[in-house]
Amino acid sequence: MNNTILITGAASGIGAATARLFYARGWQVGLLDINSEALASLSAELGGCWHRQLDVTDIDQVKGALAEFCARHNGQLRLLFNCAGILRFGYFEDIEQVEHLRIMQINVMGVCNMTHAAFGYLKATHNAQVINMGSASGLYGVPEMATYSASKFAIRGFTEALDLEWARHGIRVADLMPPFVNTPMVSSQHHAPATLSRLGVNLEAVEIAKAVWQQVDSTAVHRPVSLQFKLMYWAGQISPAWMSRLTMRWLSRK
Incomplete structure (x- = not known):
């Protein structure tokens, strides 16, 4: 059986x-993204691996893409990596409601x-x-990225529940929890929350790829x-909620 990742x-x-x-x-790699031009370029770089333009909010497109990729691999899929997401830094009231909705729809x-x-x-x-x-914003709500943080809380709960539920099918479900990563999603922002200034952007995309591996x-x-966030994460598991709140208040203070 070939190892496949979508x-x-x-x-x-x-x-x-x-x-x-x-x-x-x-691994046999399948690529999905809404940016068809960049997707085609990456596919060419990776030996012409399978790729399709996809809007993850379109259920018919999602079903079609999965059916097409998995048909090439005997109807099987070893690993699904749900990486698509969007981000918007800013004060909650300054962001248009349609953008809040889009964050939740995609993420x-x-x-x-x-x-x-x-x-x-x-x-x-x-x-x-x-x-x-x-x-990391799924650990405690982060000011100036409230809706994004809420979306990652949802992913955390979804992951925990489904890992328990799908154990009966032999399917594992997990999530990655990095702090700020140096990607176009972060570098393209026009607003810098206080937490970013205090914590910095200390991770590269390849480090997250290694975590997937x-x-x-x-x-x-x-x-x-x-290491920075691992310490925060494990401290958050044993410290009282008020301590986590005080830590976030300090991190987000202007």
Whole structure:
């Protein structure tokens, strides 16, 4: 059986870095993204690997893409990496409501759409797995990125619930929880929240790709990324809620 990975948000950043890593290690890679030009360029770089333009909020497109990719691999899918997502820094009231809605549609419902449509293919595959792109902002709500943070809380809960629920099918579900990563999604922002200024942008996309690789052989449900955030994550597991709130208040203070 070939190891197969299907990646959403594959055209740039973490998705592209993950595609390059898994391709280099002999996996059959499928690329999905709404940016067709960048997607085609990456596909050419990776030996012409399978790719399709996709809007993860369009259920019919999602079902069609999964059916087409998995048909090439005996109806099986070893790993679904839900990496597509969008971000908007700024004060909540300054961001148009349509943008808040779009963040939730792509970051939450896009993951739900992909995972639901992938179920049959995952179930048919030994040791199948779903890895969701979570965030350090799913640990405690982050000011100036409230809706994005809320979307990652949703991914965290979705991941925890589905990992327990799908254990009966032999499908593992996990998420990655990195702090700020140097990707176009972050560098294109016009507003810098205080937390970014205090914590910095200390991770590159390739480091997250390596975390995806490590997660393939792990039974962990959450994978915090970077020593800085690992310390914050584990401290948050044992400290009272008021301590986490005080920490975030300090990190987000102007």
